[in-house]
Amino acid sequence: MVRLIGYFFGIGTVLMLIVAGGVAFFVNSISKDLPDYEVLAKYEPPVTTRVHAADGSLMAEYYKERRMFLPIQAVPDRVKAAFVSAEDKSFYQHHGLDYLGLTRAMSTNIVNKLTGNDRRPVGASTITQQVAKNMLLSSEQTYDRKIKEAIVALRMERTFTKDQILELYLNEMFFGMGAYGIAGAALTYFDKSVNELTISESAYLAALLKGPANYHPYRYAQRAVERRNWVIERMAENGFISAEDAKEAKETPLGVKPHNADERLFASEYFAEEVRRQIVSRYGNASLLEGGLSVRTTLDPQLQIKARKTLHNGFIRYDEAQGYRGPVKKLPMNADWGQELGEVAGLTDVPEWQLAVVLDATPDVLEIGLQPVRDPSGKISEERVTGRVAAADMKWAMRMNIAGKRSTAKSPAGVLDVGDVIYVEKKDGNAYRLRQVPKISGALVAMDPHTGRVLAMVGGFSYAQSEFNRATQAYRQPGSAFKPFVYAAALDNGYTPASVVLDGPISVDQGGSLGVWSPKNYSGKFSGPSTLRYGIEQSRNLMTVRLAQDMGMKTVAEYAERFGIYDKMMPVLAMSLGAGETTVLRMVTGYSIMANGGRSITPSMIDRVQDRYGKTIFKHDMRQCQNCNAEEWNNQEEPELIDDRDQVLDPMTAYQITSMMEGVVKRGTARMLLSLNRPLAGKTGTTNDEKDAWFVGFTPDMVVGLYLGMDQPAALGRGGTGSGLAVPVFKDFMTVAMANAPKVDFRVPEGMTMIAINRRTGMRATPGGPDVIMEAFKPGTGPADSYSVIGADSFQEGSPVQPQSPQANKAINSGSGGLY
Numbered sequence: 008m009v010r011l012i013g014y015f016f017g018i019g020t021v022l023m024l025i026v027a028g029g030v031a032f033f034v035n036s037i038s039k040d041l042p043d044y045e046v047l048a049k050y051e052p053p054v055t056t057r058v059h060a061a062d063g064s065l066m067a068e069y070y071k072e073r074r075m076f077l078p079i080q081a082v083p084d085r086v087k088a089a090f091v092s093a094e095d096k097s098f099y100q101h102h103g104l105d106y107l108g109l110t111r112a113m114s115t116n117i118v119n120k121l122t123g124n125d126r127r128p129v130g131a132s133t134i135t136q137q138v139a140k141n142m143l144l145s146s147e148q149t150y151d152r153k154i155k156e157a158i159v160a161l162r163m164e165r166t167f168t169k170d171q172i173l174e175l176y177l178n179e180m181f182f183g184m185g186a187y188g189i190a191g192a193a194l195t196y197f198d199k200s201v202n203e204l205t206i207s208e209s210a211y212l213a214a215l216l217k218g219p220a221n222y223h224p225y226r227y228a229q230r231a232v233e234r235r236n237w238v239i240e241r242m243a244e245n246g247f248i249s250a251e252d253a254k255e256a257k258e259t260p261l262g263v264k265p266h267n268a269d270e271r272l273f274a275s276e277y278f279a280e281e282v283r284r285q286i287v288s289r290y291g292n293a294s295l296l297e298g299g300l301s302v303r304t305t306l307d308p309q310l311q312i313k314a315r316k317t318l319h320n321g322f323i324r325y326d327e328a329q330g331y332r333g334p335v336k337k338l339p340m341n342a343d344w345g346q347e348l349g350e351v352a353g354l355t356d357v358p359e360w361q362l363a364v365v366l367d368a369t370p371d372v373l374e375i376g377l378q379p380v381r382d383p384s385g386k387i388s389e390e391r392v393t394g395r396v397a398a399a400d401m402k403w404a405m406r407m408n409i410a411g412k413r414s415t416a417k418s419p420a421g422v423l424d425v426g427d428v429i430y431v432e433k434k435d436g437n438a439y440r441l442r443q444v445p446k447i448s449g450a451l452v453a454m455d456p457h458t459g460r461v462l463a464m465v466g467g468f469s470y471a472q473s474e475f476n477r478a479t480q481a482y483r484q485p486g487s488a489f490k491p492f493v494y495a496a497a498l499d500n501g502y503t504p505a506s507v508v509l510d511g512p513i514s515v516d517q518g519g520s521l522g523v524w525s526p527k528n529y530s531g532k533f534s535g536p537s538t539l540r541y542g543i544e545q546s547r548n549l550m551t552v553r554l555a556q557d558m559g560m561k562t563v564a565e566y567a568e569r570f571g572i573y574d575k576m577m578p579v580l581a582m583s584l585g586a587g588e589t590t591v592l593r594m595v596t597g598y599s600i601m602a603n604g605g606r607s608i609t610p611s612m613i614d615r616v617q618d619r620y621g622k623t624i625f626k627h628d629m630r631q632c633q634n635c636n637a638e639e640w641n642n643q644e645e646p647e648l649i650d651d652r653d654q655v656l657d658p659m660t661a662y663q664i665t666s667m668m669e670g671v672v673k674r675g676t677a678r679m680l681l682s683l684n685r686p687l688a689g690k691t692g693t694t695n696d697e698k699d700a701w702f703v704g705f706t707p708d709m710v711v712g713l714y715l716g717m718d719q720p721a722a723l724g725r726g727g728t729g730s731g732l733a734v735p736v737f738k739d740f741m742t743v744a745m746a747n748a749p750k751v752d753f754r755v756p757e758g759m760t761m762i763a764i765n766r767r768t769g770m771r772a773t774p775g776g777p778d779v780i781m782e783a784f785k786p787g788t789g790p791a792d793s794y795s796v797i798g799a800d801s802f803q804e805g806s807p808v809q810p811q812s813p814q815a816n817k818a819i820n821s822g823s824g825g826l827y
Contacts, residue, residue, distance in 0.1 A: 048166075050175060052179060053071045053072045054619050055070035055075055056069045056286070056295050056296070056302065057302070059303050059304065060275065061306055064272050066272045067279040067282075067283070069296055072191075075191055075194070077178060077201060079174035082189065085204075085206055086189065086204055089247075091245075092238060093238045093241060094137070095134040101133060103136070104157055132156070133160065135164055137180075178190075184265070193208075196266075198266040205259070206248060207235065210239045222234050235261070275308070279304075281612060286300065286302060286616070300616055310744055313463070313744055314464075314744075317451075318449065318465045321732065322448070325723070327404075331406065335428040338426045340364075344366070345378075345389075349381070354430075354444070354469045359432050360430045360431065360442050361430070362378040363377050363428070364376050365423050366425065367425060370418040370420055373419045373441075375396060375429070375439065377393065379392075394437040395437055395438060396419065398418060405417070429443075447717060449716055450464075451463070451465045451478070452711070454710045454711075458611075459599065460611055461610055464479075465478065478590065482590060483589070484694040484698075485587075485692050485701055486584070486692035486693045486729070487691060487692045487729070489589075489692065492563070492567050495656060496566035497539065497554055498663050503663075504539050504784075505539070505764050506538065507797060508539065508550045509535070509536050509549075510547045510550045513549055526549060529548065529728075536768075538768070543668065544674050546676050550798075551583050551584060553798035560579060560582065561578045563576075567582075570597035571597055585694070595711070598703045598712065604756070605655055605658050606653070606654060607652050632648050658756045659758070663783050663785075665688050666782075668690055670780075671688070671689055671691070672688065677689055679735065682738075683738065683745070685706065686752050686753055687705070689737070691730050693728040694716075697724065700716065700727055700731065702729050704737055704741075709744070715736070758785075761781045763779055763782075764782045766779070770794065771789075
């Protein structure tokens with residue numbers, strides 16, 4: 008008997024060894040192809056890039072997977088407890104596998120198989136196994152993959168701590184609604200950071216991992232609450248929270264408050280898009296979408312809002328003066344107008360305006376129905392809101408301009424019909440104004456002239472309507488706004504503000520088939536011999552052409568390129584009048600060089616960029632500062648920033664041209680700005696046929712440039728000049744932008760000499776006399792001792808103005824100025 012038992016024991020032992028060997032062989036064979044789990048130590052998941060304004064406000068996010076990596080140390084215990092309770096209650100006790108759970112799962116699967124139940128196999132995966140599957144293996148439902156998962160999990164537990172494994176898990180998992188990782192989920196579902204999550208919210212996020220689509224907060228709200236409450240019960244059972252806390256959490260509504268992933272800081276769309284292009288250009292698209300960069304921009308949110316509003320008002324003023332072009336579209340007006348109106352796409356970035364449909368049109372008023380709102384799931388609200396547009400609030404629309412045909416209506420009923428879809432802006436109560444999307448467009452840029460930081464940028468009326476950024480991408484002729492660069496070149500090359508140039512007819516043989524070019528002043532009149540100051544103040548085209556001809560267009564072209572207005576400028580005389588195309592940003596940068604004393608600057612919309620670890624990889628301000636990082640103050644001297652930027656323009660020249668452009672405000676084409684009652688310099692610009700209206704102006708500490716014009720260049724009509732259109736917008740902006748700013752005079756360089764001259768003749772004069780001003784001269788220069796006129800030799804005989812003497816200034820049309 009003993010021998011028989013020994014015999015069977017031996018056979019059993021052999022069989023066990025064979026099975027064990029087979030298992031070992033099988034495990035060894037599949038282990039050869041297992042991925043290297045140690046790569047998880049260098050885990051760098053795709054992380055969201057976030058763009059912030061200068062004050063830290065979030066402007067935009069860019070991502071492939073909406074994830075923000077969060078170290079486990081920053082995850083509160085209640086959040087960890089929710090996930091451990093929901094997914095793996097013995098996580099902190101096991102070594103990678105839950106053997107009891109595996110046994111239960113295997114039993115369940117065998118029973119299902121024997122009974123013919125087609126239910127999906129039960130897995131009993133631990134958190135460690137889920138990390139192995141999601142990050143190193145596939146999701147195929149096979150026993151081979153399950154064994155591989157178990158082997159990798161056991162190896163991971165020997166290499167990583169529990170917190171390291173949980174960190175990988177919480178940052179990798181998909182939570183639905185486009186959110187990856189716990190930080191992204193907290194923001195997406197509750198619009199808050201992880202450390203702000205309550206027990207109820209933590210439990211719901213943990214519940215989602217079982218199947219985000221199955222527990223959607225809107226489509227399956229009841230199911231979501233039940234699953235969340237189950238997690239809360241497990242948290243209480245496992246001792247992570249008290250019974251009282253669990254009861255309170257279960258009674259709490261789901262409370263999902265979705266964060267709009269596309270939400271941006273108001274009015275920042277054009278700015279953010281330009282920053283996006285720069286980041287892609289510098290680091291590549293992959294870094295933008297996966298690199299987790301932190302970008303701090305130069306945008307001043309409050310200044311940006313003011314810039315947007317004033318430019319919008321300028322568009323609307325001009326556009327409404329041209330007449331009403333008709334409704335957005337026509338609805339058939341079936342039973343539910345709200346449903347049909349809700350499907351009409353509006354301008355999402357112009358929240359002041361709403362789409363509405365005309366319900367009734369009478370001689371005195373329009374009865375309107377306002378576009379219904381949508382709930383977070385996208386469903387159109389069933390609530391219907393109505394309002395009224397009085398005749399007085401659409402008076403401008405009585406002048407109609409439909410498809411180029413002009414007509415006049417006498418009442419609202421003559422302008423619009425029932426079913427017409429329109430834009431309206433709320434006044435008060437249920438009263439609204441009629442609006443229309445302006446046909447005119449343009450751009451505005453505000454810059455700090457000392458650093459090149461772009462403080463505000465508006466690239467058009469609506470980014471939702473057109474993503475084309477007219478501040479950086481629209482190349483337009485600046486017209487007379489270019490003239491200061493011609494005069495600055497002259498002042499830097501021996502001319503003075505008192506130099507006299509003939510303002511009279513001129514004809515230039517352009518050679519070949521181009522024929523003879525005969526430029527004119529905007530007014531069509533002449534002023535005779537006049538000073539450079541007078542020429543820029545009154546924007547005299549003929550004087551500018553003669554000045555450019557006298558010093559040579561190669562010199563003008565060189566200075567235009569120095570200032571960054573053009574990369575390569577054709578040295579032809581027409582370019583002296585702003586015939587070349589450039590952008591608002593380039594013009595503002597050029598004027599900033601004059602405003603800051605002649606120092607070169609690089610325009611920047613990005614202050615600094617940090618990588619996912621917080622290391623600064625780009626900084627705009629590269630000035631060196633010795634002793635800036637002193638640990639304490641011991642009465643030492645204040646550290647100084649070392650400014651090694653190039654001197655593009657002599658500081659004295661910069662002041663002279665600035666002073667001359669102050670004259671544009673005091674006596675010239677921008678006199679409207681005198682009411683601002685602060686030191687201001689600038690220059691208007693109007694292009695041929697009044698297609699674009701420009702103004703670029705500045706205080707000692709801010710430069711603002713803008714233009715208004717059609718995207719497809721077309722004549723703006725009467726008054727479509729820099730003075731008539733652009734200057735009022737600049738004035739409105741500076742009124743609010745500089746409301747609380749101190750009045751600072753332009754800085755006079757040391758060594759400048761101030762001499763009283765007659766601003767028309769350029770000769771010395773007695774202070775206090777008519778037309779006498781204090782003019783700035785460089786050392787060794789001053790008013791001419793004898794009267795001479797630049798361009799007198801090219802003056803045409805028989806012309807109405809003769810340059811023989813200073814008295815020629817009083818010739819026909821003397822003193823008349825252009826509106827450029």
